[in-house]
Amino acid sequence: MKYVPAIGLEVHVQLLTKSKLFCACRTDFGAEPNTQVCPVCLGYPGALPVINREAVRLTALAGLMLDSKIASFSKFDRKNYFYPDMPKNYQISQYDRPLCLGGGLAFETGGRTRTVRLNRIHLEEDVAKSMHAGARSSVDFNRSGIPLMELVTEPDFASAQEAYDFLLALRQILVYGGVSRCNLEQGNLRCDVNCSVRPETRSGLGVKTELKNLNTFKGVFNAIEHEAARQIGILEGGGVIRQETRRWDTDAGVTELMRSKEDVHDYRYFPDPDLMPITLSSGQVERWRSELPELPRQRRERLAAEFGIPAYDAGVLAADKAVADFFEDAARLSDNPKAVSNWVMSDMLRLLSETGRSIEDIPVRPAALAALVKLVDGQAVNMPGAREVFEELFEKGGDPAEIVRARGLAQVSDEGALEAMAEQAIAENAKSAADYKAGKTAALQFLIGQVMRKSKGKANPAGVREILKRRLSG
Amino acid sequence: MNEEKRGDCSRIDVEYVARLARLDLEPREAELFQRQLTQIVEYIRALQGVDVEGVEPMAHAVAVENVFRGDVPRDGLDRDAVLANAPEQDGEHFRVPLIVG
Ligand SMILES: [Zn+2]
Numbered sequence: 001m002k003y004v005p006a007i008g009l010e011v012h013v014q015l016l017t018k019s020k021l022f023c024a025c026r027t028d029f030g031a032e033p034n035t036q037v038c039p040v041c042l043g044y045p046g047a048l049p050v051i052n053r054e055a056v057r058l059t060a061l062a063g064l065m066l067d068s069k070i071a072s073f074s075k076f077d078r079k080n081y082f083y084p085d086m087p088k089n090y091q092i093s094q095y096d097r098p099l100c101l102g103g104g105l106a107f108e109t110g111g112r113t114r115t116v117r118l119n120r121i122h123l124e125e126d127v128a129k130s131m132h133a134g135a136r137s138s139v140d141f142n143r144s145g146i147p148l149m150e151l152v153t154e155p156d157f158a159s160a161q162e163a164y165d166f167l168l169a170l171r172q173i174l175v176y177g178g179v180s181r182c183n184l185e186q187g188n189l190r191c192d193v194n195c196s197v198r199p200e201t202r203s204g205l206g207v208k209t210e211l212k213n214l215n216t217f218k219g220v221f222n223a224i225e226h227e228a229a230r231q232i233g234i235l236e237g238g239g240v241i242r243q244e245t246r247r248w249d250t251d252a253g254v255t256e257l258m259r260s261k262e263d264v265h266d267y268r269y270f271p272d273p274d275l276m277p278i279t280l281s282s283g284q285v286e287r288w289r290s291e292l293p294e295l296p297r298q299r300r301e302r303l304a305a306e307f308g309i310p311a312y313d314a315g316v317l318a319a320d321k322a323v324a325d326f327f328e329d330a331a332r333l334s335d336n337p338k339a340v341s342n343w344v345m346s347d348m349l350r351l352l353s354e355t356g357r358s359i360e361d362i363p364v365r366p367a368a369l370a371a372l373v374k375l376v377d378g379q380a381v382n383m384p385g386a387r388e389v390f391e392e393l394f395e396k397g398g399d400p401a402e403i404v405r406a407r408g409l410a411q412v413s414d415e416g417a418l419e420a421m422a423e424q425a426i427a428e429n430a431k432s433a434a435d436y437k438a439g440k441t442a443a444l445q446f447l448i449g450q451v452m453r454k455s456k457g458k459a460n461p462a463g464v465r466e467i468l469k470r471r472l473s474g
Numbered sequence: 475m476n477e478e479k480r481g482d483c484s485r486i487d488v489e490y491v492a493r494l495a496r497l498d499l500e501p502r503e504a505e506l507f508q509r510q511l512t513q514i515v516e517y518i519r520a521l522q523g524v525d526v527e528g529v530e531p532m533a534h535a536v537a538v539e540n541v542f543r544g545d546v547p548r549d550g551l552d553r554d555a556v557l558a559n560a561p562e563q564d565g566e567h568f569r570v571p572l573i574v575g
Contacts, residue, residue: 017545024548033566034557036550054545075533082496084570097533131567138567266494276541277533 001199003235005228006206007163008155008194009220011170012148013180014126014187015058021125021147022049022092022275029186033140041125041145043088048274051076055147056099056278059123060288062149062179063100065295066118070285074099075277076123079267084139085127093150095269098122099278107169109162116166117154124148143187149179155194155205160224163193167217172296176321190215195224196241197231206231207241211255213248223248227255299324307337316345322359323349329366330373339373347387351394363397364390372400384457385409412458415467418451421459422467425450436472444468486511 017027023040039047060070077095100121106113126146130137151170157163171182171189182189196208211227214220226248231241246255294302296318303324304314317327327344331337352359372393376386381404389403404410412418425447426433435443444465451464488508492499499507550556553566562569 019545019547024543024546025550026547032553034553034568037556038548038551042556050541050543052545053542056542073533080494082494084568084573130570130573132572135572136562136569137572138564138569140567268494271533273534276536276538279539 001201001236003197003228003232004158004200005195005197005224005231006155006208007157007159007196007224007228008208009151009153009157009163009166010192010194011151011153011167012126012190012192013062013151013174013182014189015055015147015149016178016180017052017054017058017147019052020145021052021055021123022145025142025145027146029183031142033138033142036142037144042141043086043144045088049092049272051275051278052147055123057288058147058179059099059121059149060280060285061177061292062151062174063103063121064285064289064292065173065177065179066100066103066105066121066151068100068103068118068121070280070288071097071099071101072282073097073277073279076272076275077269078272079124079269081265081267083127084137085130085144087128091125091127092272092275093124093269094122097277099149105166105169105173107166109165114162114166116156116162119152119154121149121151124150155196155208157224160221160228163224164217164221167191167220169296172319172321176296176299177293184216187215191220193220193224193227195227195231197228197235199235206235207243209241209243209255210245211248212245212258219248219250222250222253223255226253230255296321303328307331307341309338309341313338313341313345316349317341320359326359326366330369333367333370334373336373336377339377340369343369343373343390347390348394351391362394364393365397368393368397368400375400375404379411379413379460380404381409382411382458382460385411409458411460412455413460413463418455418459418463418467421451421454422447422464422471425454426468426471433472444472486515 014027019025020027020041023038025038025041026036028036040049062068063070074094074097076092078090079093079095080090082089098120100118102120103118104115105118106115108114124147126143126148128139128141128144130139153166157166167189174180175182180188191214193211193214194208195211196206198204198206209227209231211223214223227246234241245258247258248255299321300311300314300318303309303318304311307328309317318324323344326348327340330344331340334340348359348364352362369390372386372389375381375389376383380401381389385404385407388407388409389400392398392403392407393400429447429450432443432446436447447468448461448464451468452459452461455464486508488499488504488511491511492504492507557563557565557568560568
């Protein structure tokens with residue numbers, strides 16, 4: 001019998017705000033432990049929370065980008081539980097009246113477009129971070145109260161790959177919209193996964209397990225692969241799946257039991273009397289809608305149309321907003337956008353991935369790339385030389401023409417000099433010259449290489465080719 | 475499954491509530507709280523006699539909405555002061571008995 005998985009995601013996304021959700025403490029990553037705290041986020045009795053308007057706007061923005069309905073009425077509830085990461089003994093969340101309802105996201109996976117439905121998006125506060133060592137846990141409250149939006153999908157994913165591709169597309173949109181940085185290393189995006197399997201021939205959903213502790217996309221992928229296989233193995237062996245919460249162990253590559261259904265949490269939600277409800281007029285929602293940024297799909301189409309670059313290029317460039325911004329700035333300053341696109345797609349992306357840096361943190365400016373393209377087009381420097389210039393720009397920034405001068409990379413196009421070098425190369429390599437004349441065209445490439453060496457790489461290869469061909473055809 | 479979770483509000487399952495609150499009750503305490511909480515539920519039960527047909531549930535007792543603050547950050551408290559009253563700390567963190575789960 002063949003089994004099909006049904007997978008749903010709960011994605012917690014840190015919103016891009018300067019201050020926390022209910023207090024003015026900073027949200028900066030990497031601060032000294034317990035230095036971005038106040039009576040509200042430390043959970044002191046009597047301290048009163050006040051909603052950060054920007055967190056509401058960003059959540060609504062995400063909802064609008066994901067085709068959700070923005071609730072005209074929404075409120076906060078207390079989710080009660082007892083754990084040292086939440087000293088007031090409840091987390092402020094939204095239970096039955098979330099900010100955004102429904103929606104969906106269309107994304108590319110396995111060569112086709114899939115749409116996964118969203119159930120809701122709600123706003124909640126993050127909890128403190130606890131680190132366990134020996135018989136004690138250390139607690140840092142810097143993260144306590146940081147605004148998170150939780151996106152809950154319907155169980156629409158049929159494979160780990162689909163869930164993975166969805167997360168990539170979701171991150172792209174949220175970064176484009178300025179909703180979140182979605183920096184996984186800084187824990188900006190964390191996932192819980194609901195996973196069940198059912199026989200292909202049957203409708204409805206099987207018993208599901210919940211997987212916790214997933215903070216990388218690869219982790220989500222691996223955990224689903226493993227958990228679906230585990231469930232299918234149990235069913236094929238005649239066993240039953242129990243509803244339970246499991247933890248993904250990255251090192252061991254397995255899911256392990258955290259708690260069974262009997263211990264399922266009973267959070268006793270009730271409306272938080274410290275917080276007033278939120279009402280959003282349709283006028284307000286429409287104003288936000290009109291401020292929506294351009295989304296990846298639209299950008300892809302516009303880049304191709306506006307700069308006349310191939311659809312493939314547009315897709316690669318638009319995948320990352322910062323890369324697309326860089327390309328667009330450089331292409332506007334250049335009359336050869338395709339060459340700009342080639343530089344960004346090849347040398348730029350390669351160097352970024354090799355150095356692990358982000359395009360916002362490197363010194364090369366879009367104007368410098370446009371200038372470099374102009375130097376190449378004007379034959380002031382050949383491609384190998386231009387690559388050298390680009391690498392220096394990438395490291396230190398600067399003016400391409402200046403770097404060409406300083407490094408002595410100016411292309412040798414002087415006919416007399418090239419003729420002399422070609423003559424010399426032919427004299428020194430009589431056999432290759434004879435081979436070429438006898439019809440071995442590959443020999444020409446060798447001779448071009450010899451001339452390039454004599455010019456220390458600065459000759460114009462196309463010019464050298466012409467000169468050699470002319471000389472050898474006589 | 476306890477009675478309370480089945481929706482019978484006439485009796486509170488003190489043992490279950492204590493477990494949720496991570497409280498270890500002596501049998502004597504459980505008995506005392508059982509009596510007291512049952513009385514409290516009885517008081518509240520009077521509300522069930524009120525006719526609420528057609529009345530919208532309220533989210534808040536005060537008719538105020540949209541109380542917001544701007545996204546303006548402020549420096550946190552001094553850490554020494556924050557940790558001063560902790561039963562146990564290491565100069566940077568609060569220290570608590572190990573709990574995982
Ligand atoms: Zn605070």
